[in-house]
Amino acid sequence: xxxxxxxxxxxxxxxxxxxxxxxxxxxxxxxxxxxxxxxxxxxxxxxxxxxxxxxxxxxxxxxxxxxxxxxxxxxxxxxxxxxxxxxxxxxxxxxxxxxxxxxxxxxxxxxxxxxxxxxxxxxxxxxxxxxxxxxxxxxxxxxxxxxxxxxxxxxxxxxxxxxxxxxxxxxxxxxxxxxxxxxxxxxxxxxxxxxxxxxxxxxxxxxxxxxxx
Numbered sequence: 001x002x003x004x005x006x007x008x009x010x011x012x013x014x015x016x017x018x019x020x021x022x023x024x025x026x027x028x029x030x031x032x033x034x035x036x037x038x039x040x041x042x043x044x045x046x047x048x049x050x051x052x053x054x055x056x057x058x059x060x061x062x063x064x065x066x067x068x069x070x071x072x073x074x075x076x077x078x079x080x081x082x083x084x085x086x087x088x089x090x091x092x093x094x095x096x097x098x099x100x101x102x103x104x105x106x107x108x109x110x111x112x113x114x115x116x117x118x119x120x121x122x123x124x125x126x127x128x129x130x131x132x133x134x135x136x137x138x139x140x141x142x143x144x145x146x147x148x149x150x151x152x153x154x155x156x157x158x159x160x161x162x163x164x165x166x167x168x169x170x171x172x173x174x175x176x177x178x179x180x181x182x183x184x185x186x187x188x189x190x191x192x193x194x195x196x197x198x199x200x201x202x203x204x205x206x207x208x209x210x211x212x213x
Contacts, residue, residue: 127179
């Protein structure tokens with residue numbers, strides 16, 4: 001009796017040089033390349049978005065009278081752009097002279113390493129971003145009026161750097177909170193943007209591994 005379709009798929013995938021199931025091998029080759037191309041395209045677009053966004057941020061902040069904050073945010077984004085370009089180049093340079101299974105595993109390993117690298121920087125980025133925004137809010141006219149109001153409600157003689165102590169305490173506490181949960185915030189944001197594609201990648205690898213048994 002002829003082999004079952006499942007058996008042919010397994011045999012063809014285990015040995016990609018075997019011609020008994022070329023369509024199966026071609027299917028996974030194309031699926032592997034498609035998911036990689038899709039993610040690389042999304043990464044590239046995201047990097048360009050960061051560049052454009054940083055320039056827009058600088059212009060907008062300058063127009064509303066906060067040029068130093070705009071420049072500060074741009075400086076925070078520069079390392080992120082450098083990391084993004086470097087990591088994208090690593091993914092493009094992955095050897096394609098291997099089986100679709102080995103290639104997709106290499107890409108998945110790179111992806112995990114890249115996410116770890118990004119997480120490391122976001123632990124710095126998020127608290128520093130909060131610190132910059134909060135400082136700007138404190139020195140702004142609206143912030144000054146709010147502080148005056150707070151002083152009337154919660155008067156204190158303990159003034160640090162021209163501000164009531166509880167303002168600086170709140171600033172430090174907020175910065176520490178962002179530092180503590182920076183990685184969780186990053187992964188939540190990452191899942192919103194790339195979650196669907198990451199799931200497809202995991203399912204593809206699981207299918208390949210099942211066929212190789």
